[in-house]
Amino acid sequence: MGSISTLEAFSIGIGPSSSHTVGPMRAARRFIVELKEREFLEDVASLKVELYGSLAMTGMGHATDIAILLGLEGESPDTVDPDSVAHRINAIKNTKQLSLFGRWVIPFDSDLDLLFLRGKKLPFHSNAIRMKAFNKKGKKIFVQVYYSVGGGFVVDHAEAMLKPSAKIEKGVPFPYKTAKELIEHCKSEKKAIWEIVLENEKAHHSEEYLRAGIFQIWNTMVQSVERGIRTEGILPGGLNVPRRAPMLYKALVNSESTIENDPTLVMDWVSLYAIAVNEENASGSRVVTAPTNGSAGVIPAVLLYAQKFTPNFTNESIFRFFLTTTALLILYKENASISAAEMGCQGEIGVSSSMAAAGLTAILGGTNEQIENAAEIAMEHHLGLTCDPIAGLVQIPCIERNTMGAIKAINAARLALRGDGNHTVSLDAVICAMKETGKNMKTMYKETSEGGLALQVSFAATAC
Numbered sequence: 001m002g003s004i005s006t007l008e009a010f011s012i013g014i015g016p017s018s019s020h021t022v023g024p025m026r027a028a029r030r031f032i033v034e035l036k037e038r039e040f041l042e043d044v045a046s047l048k049v050e051l052y053g054s055l056a057m058t059g060m061g062h063a064t065d066i067a068i069l070l071g072l073e074g075e076s077p078d079t080v081d082p083d084s085v086a087h088r089i090n091a092i093k094n095t096k097q098l099s100l101f102g103r104w105v106i107p108f109d110s111d112l113d114l115l116f117l118r119g120k121k122l123p124f125h126s127n128a129i130r131m132k133a134f135n136k137k138g139k140k141i142f143v144q145v146y147y148s149v150g151g152g153f154v155v156d157h158a159e160a161m162l163k164p165s166a167k168i169e170k171g172v173p174f175p176y177k178t179a180k181e182l183i184e185h186c187k188s189e190k191k192a193i194w195e196i197v198l199e200n201e202k203a204h205h206s207e208e209y210l211r212a213g214i215f216q217i218w219n220t221m222v223q224s225v226e227r228g229i230r231t232e233g234i235l236p237g238g239l240n241v242p243r244r245a246p247m248l249y250k251a252l253v254n255s256e257s258t259i260e261n262d263p264t265l266v267m268d269w270v271s272l273y274a275i276a277v278n279e280e281n282a283s284g285s286r287v288v289t290a291p292t293n294g295s296a297g298v299i300p301a302v303l304l305y306a307q308k309f310t311p312n313f314t315n316e317s318i319f320r321f322f323l324t325t326t327a328l329l330i331l332y333k334e335n336a337s338i339s340a341a342e343m344g345c346q347g348e349i350g351v352s353s354s355m356a357a358a359g360l361t362a363i364l365g366g367t368n369e370q371i372e373n374a375a376e377i378a379m380e381h382h383l384g385l386t387c388d389p390i391a392g393l394v395q396i397p398c399i400e401r402n403t404m405g406a407i408k409a410i411n412a413a414r415l416a417l418r419g420d421g422n423h424t425v426s427l428d429a430v431i432c433a434m435k436e437t438g439k440n441m442k443t444m445y446k447e448t449s450e451g452g453l454a455l456q457v458s459f460a461a462t463a464c
């Protein structure tokens with residue numbers, strides 16, 4: 001409890017989806033690593049990969065197939081060169097060959113060997129992948145099931161079946177499962193939330209290592225914003241969505257209005273940052289999972305807002321912001337989920353907005369109670385938000401939705417800072433409400449692209 005590191009919570013990867021791209025790439029690589037560890041790799045003559053649940057429904061639009069192929073060739077989301085992906089995938093498809101770990105070549109026909117089993121689900125989680133390896137005689141030599149449980153996190157079937165009490169927890173000095181327990185640690189230790197998270201982090205690595213990792217994450221986020229602002233064109237996937245960030249940036253820098261005579265311009269800058277990151281994500285470029293790829297723009301947009309538009313911002317603000325947001329991620333993962341296939345978009349944009357609200361409140365000098373309040377407000381007003389991406393692409397409504405999540409986070413922080421920390425709905429209560437809402441949400445609204453906006457736009461003539 002309370003043991004996820006900031007360096008795990010925010011992982012450097014590629015777009016467009018943490019659960020459908022980053023997770024499957026990790027799962028595929030892990031399968032090959034497990035084959036190698038069992039000394040089966042050289043016996044492998046063929047592979048079959050089956051995708052279930054939401055991965056089968058929207059995996060094509062989320063580049064799940066591409067991620068699996070790259071993972072089987074030994075690539076990792078944090079190191080793969082996004083510019084090489086198209087060329088690599090074309091080579092695999094044209095030669096109908098895969099090079100496991102880049103050296104063990106086997107035949108692989110994506111159309112026959114990588115199956116999207118639409119309408120089929122495995123019991124533990126909607127995002128399931130079954131991988132099978134066969135020898136020359138066609139005998140199955142290894143089978144593994146992996147679940148991509150959101151935010152790029154992957155568990156195999158045995159790990160998924162472990163009861164919570166049996167799961168091996170990394171020991172930390174201040175374990176917590178609820179916001180109440182976290183705040184109690186803060187009170188008894190007279191520490192801020194970020195300091196409690198830091199003490200837990202120090203159980204596993206040095207503060208210097210952690211700081212270096214956090215600043216690498218932050219630099220990658222800033223680079224995503226900068227690339228998004230520079231890159232023009234149409235997003236891939238067939239929806240013909242034009243990139244808006246370059247146009248928005250030019251309009252802002254050339255505007256005759258100033259923040260002094262039009263303070264709402266700040267909102268446009270926040271939207272620009274969020275859109276820039278998510279256009280990069282939609283094009284399969286390098287982004288930081290925060291806590292998912294679909295919601296990767298909210299946290300950078302809010303932290304850039306703090307850097308550019310609030311006083312007294314320092315490098316220490318960045319450090320404290322990330323540690324505070326990690327505490328929130330832990331609460332959502334412990335008590336609900338950050339997977340849209342389980343929670344709808346409240347588990348992605350809702351969680352990122354709540355994390356950002358908490359981080360912003362912390363660096364603007366809020367008390368622990370105000371931080372808890374800000375996180376609660378941000379989630380309270382995302383409850384029930386469905387996941388209905390058009391054509392299964394992480395573009396509409398996803399890109400704009402990041403702007404909404406960021407603005408709501410800033411508003412939640414401001415509301416909380418105007419109060420004294422006392423509030424009626426606790427963060428623990430709102431997380432429970434989110435989990436229940438997610439459980440009761442129809443499957444069509446949970447990353448299947450079979451309901452909501454996706455249905456209205458695809459079948460506009462026959463819907464309402």
Ligand code: SF4
Pocket residue numbers: 294295340344345346348349386387388389394395397398401447
């Ligand atoms: S609608 Fe929300 S949860 Fe669904 S893919 Fe888009 S950003 Fe992710």
